[in-house]
Amino acid sequence: MEKNIGFLVFFVFGFSMSLYMAYVQAAVTLPPEDRPLTRQYYKKLNTCENVEAFVKHQVTLHWKVEKNITAKLLRLLYADCMVNGCDASILLDGPNTEKKAPQNSGLGGYILIDKIKIVLEQRCPGVVSCADILNLATRDALHLAGAPSYPVFLGRRDGPASSAAWVDLPSPSSSWEEGFKYFQSKGLDVQDYVTLLGAHSMGRTHCKFITDRLYNYKNTGKPDPSMDKSLLNSLRQQCPQKLKRGESDPLVYLTPESGAQFKFTNTYYKRVPSGKSVLGIDQQLITGNNDTIQIINDYADSFEQFRRVFALTISRMGGLKVLTGKNGEIRKNCRVPNKYQ
Secondary structure (H helix, E strand, O other), X not given: OHHHHHHHHHHHHHHOOOOOHHHHHHHOOOOHHHOOOEOOHHHHOOOOOOHHHHHHHHHHHHHOOOOOHHHHHHHHHHHHHHHHOOOOHHHOOOOOEHHHOHHHOOOOOHHHHHHHHHHHHHHOOOOOOHXXXXXXXXXXXXXXXXXXXXXXXXXXXXXXXOEHHHOOOOOXXXXXXXXXXXXXXXXXXXXXXXXXXXXXXXXXXXXXXXXXXXXXXXXXXOOOOOOOHHHHHHHHHHOOOOOOOOOOOOEEEOOXXXXXXXXXOOHHHHHHHHOOOOOHHHHHHHHOOHHHHXXXXXXXXXXXXXXXXXXXXXXXXXXXXXXXXXXXXXXXXXXXXXXXX
8 A cells, every 4th residue: 555655646746736735635645445456456466467458458449439438437437436335336237236226327338347347257267356347447438538547456356236225326416515525425525526527528418407407496497597598598409398208308418518529628617617517516516615616727727637636536436445355256247246147
């Protein structure tokens, strides 16, 4: 762990000098749960020396035909790590698993993780955990979308299934205070919160998550007054107040500028101050505290600063409540615990 901290301190120092020291102090180390994780874990054990190359190759092949795989994997990793720790429990099938929780409806990326697992089981059977695969695949997809490539500390084990009732992810319409308190409960800080919401620079959302902002904000019968009028008109054209029978809920881009390219940019932070955030939880960032507003301005002014701190924050999230050694298993199939295979 001392080597991990030393590396991260150096890593952060190189790009975060413009951040306030209060922010840096909170972000230079991984969460305490990550201590057993190490860089190049499988290479050091001589169990699967080329695991990162294998994962990167599969992610690249998939990304070339489905650019939104980056947003899907990011959402999948978030749903896994923030609920019960990074143990790949989100990947498990079953009638009452995390995957079936209402907050996780519409998640994707499972097929790519399955494919990577098949490849690794052929080359290194029984060695690489699904939890590590998910973290590596997300890193590689992010890099293809424009984020920096960052070191992923490895050695996680896969955990058992958790009930859908455990899923406590904040909704897209949560207040700033609710969202921040949730992150704090997981051991993350205000910079982690504002930075991870930057993932909304990519991806789409269903209209059902923003209908209240468009037509009946807080039961007023009116739209959210903080929303830019041109954005309001555009979203109303895409999201009718009521769907016709048999009509599927439309999808809209979270950051229209990135569009179908699903590019990782800092445009998200430029939109917040002008009322152009699609989700309510994003727009409410501007009503947070002075620290929140300063981080938004820093990221809006410097894409390089945002992309590098984002890499560190994803690493921090990837270390939450990990299982190692005999505390977990290495699934042969990411969808099923070994005892049922």
